Amino acid sequence: MPRNRVFGTSIPTRKVIVERMVMGLLIACSTVAVLTTIGIVLSLVFESFLFFRKVPITDFLFGLQWSPQTAIRADQVGASGAFGAIPLLVGTALISAIALSVSGPVGLYAAIYIAEYASPRFRAVVKPALEVLAGIPTVVYGFFAALFVAPLLRQGGESIGLAVSSESALAAGLVMGVMTIPFVSSITDDAITAVPSALKEGALGMGATRSEMVRQVVLPAALPGIAGGMLLATSRVIGETMIVVMAAGLTANLTINPLEAVTTVTVQIVTLLTGDQEFDSAKTLSAFALGLLLFVVTLILNVIALKIVKTYREQYD
Amino acid sequence: MIEQVDTVKRQKRMADLRDKRHKAEVRFRRIGVAAVSVGLIFLTVLFGVVLASGLSAFKQTYVQIDVAVDAEGDNYQGMVKRGLREYFPEVKKRRDKRKLYALVSSEAPYRLKALVEENPGYRGKAVSLWVRAGADVDMFVKGEISRALPEDERRLKDRQIAWVDSLEDDGRVETRFNWHFFTSGDSREPELAGIAVAVLGSLFSLLVCLALSFPLGVLTAVYLEELATRNRWTDFIEVNINNLAAVPSIVFGLLGLAVFLNVFELPRSAPMVGGMVLALMTLPTIIITGRAALKAVPPSIREAALAVGASPLQAVFHHVLPLAMPGVLTGTIIGTARALGETAPLLMIGMVAFVVDLPETILSPATALPVQVFLWADSPERGFEERTAAAILILLAFTILMNLTAVLLRKKYEIRW
Amino acid sequence: MTSSGMEASPETQSGANVHVLDSAQPVAKMATEDLTVFYGDKPALHDINLEIEPHHVTALIGPSGCGKSTFIRCLNRMNDVVPGCRIEGQVKLDGEDIYASGQDVVQLRTRIGMVFQKPNPFPKSIYDNVAYGPKIHGMCANSEERDAIVLRSLDRAGLLDEVRDRLRAPGTSLSGGQQQRLCIARAIAVEPEIILMDEPCSALDPIATARIEELIAELKERYTIVIVTHSMQQAARLSQKTAYFHLGRLVEKGDTETVFGDPQDERTRDYVMGRIG
Numbered sequence A: 001m002p003r004n005r006v007f008g009t010s011i012p013t014r015k016v017i018v019e020r021m022v023m024g025l026l027i028a029c030s031t032v033a034v035l036t037t038i039g040i041v042l043s044l045v046f047e048s049f050l051f052f053r054k055v056p057i058t059d060f061l062f063g064l065q066w067s068p069q070t071a072i073r074a075d076q077v078g079a080s081g082a083f084g085a086i087p088l089l090v091g092t093a094l095i096s097a098i099a100l101s102v103s104g105p106v107g108l109y110a111a112i113y114i115a116e117y118a119s120p121r122f123r124a125v126v127k128p129a130l131e132v133l134a135g136i137p138t139v140v141y142g143f144f145a146a147l148f149v150a151p152l153l154r155q156g157g158e159s160i161g162l163a164v165s166s167e168s169a170l171a172a173g174l175v176m177g178v179m180t181i182p183f184v185s186s187i188t189d190d191a192i193t194a195v196p197s198a199l200k201e202g203a204l205g206m207g208a209t210r211s212e213m214v215r216q217v218v219l220p221a222a223l224p225g226i227a228g229g230m231l232l233a234t235s236r237v238i239g240e241t242m243i244v245v246m247a248a249g250l251t252a253n254l255t256i257n258p259l260e261a262v263t264t265v266t267v268q269i270v271t272l273l274t275g276d277q278e279f280d281s282a283k284t285l286s287a288f289a290l291g292l293l294l295f296v297v298t299l300i301l302n303v304i305a306l307k308i309v310k311t312y313r314e315q316y317d
Numbered sequence B: 001m002i003e004q005v006d007t008v009k010r011q012k013r014m015a016d017l018r019d020k021r022h023k024a025e026v027r028f029r030r031i032g033v034a035a036v037s038v039g040l041i042f043l044t045v046l047f048g049v050v051l052a053s054g055l056s057a058f059k060q061t062y063v064q065i066d067v068a069v070d071a072e073g074d075n076y077q078g079m080v081k082r083g084l085r086e087y088f089p090e091v092k093k094r095r096d097k098r099k100l101y102a103l104v105s106s107e108a109p110y111r112l113k114a115l116v117e118e119n120p121g122y123r124g125k126a127v128s129l130w131v132r133a134g135a136d137v138d139m140f141v142k143g144e145i146s147r148a149l150p151e152d153e154r155r156l157k158d159r160q161i162a163w164v165d166s167l168e169d170d171g172r173v174e175t176r177f178n179w180h181f182f183t184s185g186d187s188r189e190p191e192l193a194g195i196a197v198a199v200l201g202s203l204f205s206l207l208v209c210l211a212l213s214f215p216l217g218v219l220t221a222v223y224l225e226e227l228a229t230r231n232r233w234t235d236f237i238e239v240n241i242n243n244l245a246a247v248p249s250i251v252f253g254l255l256g257l258a259v260f261l262n263v264f265e266l267p268r269s270a271p272m273v274g275g276m277v278l279a280l281m282t283l284p285t286i287i288i289t290g291r292a293a294l295k296a297v298p299p300s301i302r303e304a305a306l307a308v309g310a311s312p313l314q315a316v317f318h319h320v321l322p323l324a325m326p327g328v329l330t331g332t333i334i335g336t337a338r339a340l341g342e343t344a345p346l347l348m349i350g351m352v353a354f355v356v357d358l359p360e361t362i363l364s365p366a367t368a369l370p371v372q373v374f375l376w377a378d379s380p381e382r383g384f385e386e387r388t389a390a391a392i393l394i395l396l397a398f399t400i401l402m403n404l405t406a407v408l409l410r411k412k413y414e415i416r417w
Numbered sequence C: 001m002t003s004s005g006m007e008a009s010p011e012t013q014s015g016a017n018v019h020v021l022d023s024a025q026p027v028a029k030m031a032t033e034d035l036t037v038f039y040g041d042k043p044a045l046h047d048i049n050l051e052i053e054p055h056h057v058t059a060l061i062g063p064s065g066c067g068k069s070t071f072i073r074c075l076n077r078m079n080d081v082v083p084g085c086r087i088e089g090q091v092k093l094d095g096e097d098i099y100a101s102g103q104d105v106v107q108l109r110t111r112i113g114m115v116f117q118k119p120n121p122f123p124k125s126i127y128d129n130v131a132y133g134p135k136i137h138g139m140c141a142n143s144e145e146r147d148a149i150v151l152r153s154l155d156r157a158g159l160l161d162e163v164r165d166r167l168r169a170p171g172t173s174l175s176g177g178q179q180q181r182l183c184i185a186r187a188i189a190v191e192p193e194i195i196l197m198d199e200p201c202s203a204l205d206p207i208a209t210a211r212i213e214e215l216i217a218e219l220k221e222r223y224t225i226v227i228v229t230h231s232m233q234q235a236a237r238l239s240q241k242t243a244y245f246h247l248g249r250l251v252e253k254g255d256t257e258t259v260f261g262d263p264q265d266e267r268t269r270d271y272v273m274g275r276i277g
């Protein structure tokens, strides 16, 4: 205890001053995360606001045509381009759906197999191996999708008489699906190992087979956790950029045919902002409007997912 | 009697069902094996493809040419061309000559110039020097362009192949380890392009990222886990952090563009800005793993420190934090490894550029390893494909190295309380 | 220890180190022969030879960690689930080795039901909990039959009156004792021949315990029951046969009265007198 406290004075000692300063520093540090969020929201909202002064928000949200690149000179016809986001949203949804229809079942079954069937030795090898998939930079997946998977699909399609675009939604979606396998499988693994073994034994003791135990007892009990995980995976897939930039198309194409080229929200943000930009043009600003859209959608998914996962965790704690 | 018939019937039904259930069990198991295989096979093919197309980039073909150096004048390009023409006197047509000149890289004249400037005595004499082969020749010699292909489907024509063959017969073709790839910046010519700018850019960015995110992350973790009393504000910070961890990386890029570049007017393409953006992305990871590590330190340590008269701050910084450090470092390394592979946010702040010169400070323009991969992947030449894959190999090597370090660190210092 | 060549009657098989307090009847419902169990390399049970009489309650007692759970879980092959668990010797059900190759575990477990230490109803309705076994095994041809089985099982488990009007409520909404009776109802719904119970009352209060004990006494008429218990009084009240385990060995077995009244082995005596626990 500070010595002068003993003598009844209230002058803070050096130690106390230093401690207060350190405490202030700590509090300041902890606000950085909040400031980041505020920064994101403010910059996206501000630039989007500028954009919506040029292009009505309804045109943006419900327009069926996206061609911001049409204007070459400001005095040209159609200088403002078309900023209907629907084709981008559909493209994003299409690729995400393909990705999730790969990573959902594959991740789920892989996790089940590893948790319930695999021998300890097999598990010790395979689990980290699958996790490597999560550590590979996405640009590598993009390279692989563009160089290997897309041509493979094209040739495969040709051999059965199908026209597959070389920038098909399928190629990007499949590779993105594989990328998210470890994501889904590790969350599923957490969820099914959290199911008390008493329940599992209860089912087995009734003469259930292992698969019956998994399907009828473990999965229903683990469902909230898995659902939360799938939502996080969805948000991850929607926001994924490099794979689609490298393997999906650039031109907006309103279709749900996975063999055709579609473009996504993230692809457009990148193309709009990596070329020569004119400051304050609708074209540049539209990227921020897309960013805001992306942020809002993923935020909603994350909040719901985190909530589900949290309540689920508390249930078995 | 009737009951007995019923029992027999039921036994039969149950037995049949049991058969079906066992089959379903086998099926389920097979689906599981298939799912695991999908992941493993993909991983193998991915590494296989990258290795197969990338390893050749670590070798470079050199060709030995004889050049008669002019007594004066600086037309080194002319000298090189003349040397080639004299070696293959039968080449007469203009089109063929251009094909002939493509045997050596466009840097050959610079090589010659450097040589002559270093040794003025070579003026007026014939010299023999090794120069980098042109990209197509390089590919051909390394076996990446097949002779068996029809002529119009390959970039190296029959005639050029004949020339290469005759040079090889004369012992004038050699493949060497491609140091240049590691020491030079980008180039329009695949055989001259290197990853030095990208590696330095990544290094600078990660240093900035670490310098910001490590202290910020650790101090935040300490505050939230050890010192703050739980209230609405800390709950809000926590929710914030969890959500930031799941915000798409490109959104961080937009933040960097709007705030760091447009508001603060920091330079485009600078590793410093890249590092700042990456730091914001890495922060949640460090905070979350840091808190977990702090939580794992048993309360008895804190109580012991407090009992001998330490203030709460001293208890944390002298006793708890050092014990939690291995865990904190593990999380930091994993976060940094992830930051190393991030591409999208760097595209937003202009670290996607054609940079030839090595960056000298964190404010000089640079690219980053993953961005270089992205840039090269877009180039159609086979020579760039090879370099893309090679850059990926280096990127993966760093990533694996960092993750391995994290795993070993965790293993070594794992304490079971 | 008996040499593996000796295929003899139960009497001769029980080794010299086991005190047999009465001559076992020749027709045992289940019998283990030289059962040895390992977890990894560590043996948890050594050469157990025990016969389970039909329509009796057999109590397994002994200090904790002596292998009672391990033993009872061998009887319906629940140990198959435990990684690293390995078994030597034989476990016979009606004279047939249940560990022989070609034995169907799924079928085996319909014949031998199990009730666990902690009540573990599925997170489903009361009805679905009881109907689960009949459903997966295809025991009922139609829903009327299934309803009948569910009601009958709940009735036999003494739970029907308490839950008749809320069969659709989740099983987990019941009290601990009710949950355990629900688990018993769930087990008897598949009409097993044997019911294994591993400390079924250890998580329950005395009143609920008394209720389960009553139930077990009734169930004995229809089923063969093996029960692990920590409570000597419970074993004495409920069982006709008792086996005392000590450090992975079967030390004493026989009529309950004799084991408690006149134990032959010193270790049993100490335990029964409350000197080890």
Ligand SMILES: Nc1ncnc2c1ncn2[C@@H]1O[C@H](COP(=O)(O)OP(=O)(O)O)[C@@H](O)[C@H]1O
Pocket: C039, C044, C062, C063, C064, C065, C066, C067, C068, C069, C070, C071, C082
């Ligand atoms: N899954 C397991 N892995 C390894 N050892 C185990 C396992 N289960 C039980 N054991 C060991 O086997 C011995 C017997 O345990 P158990 O059968 O549970 O005893 P009881 O039920 O009589 O208390 C104990 O020493 C215990 O540590």
Ligand SMILES: [Mg+2]
Pocket: C068, C069, C070
């Ligand atoms: Mg036990």
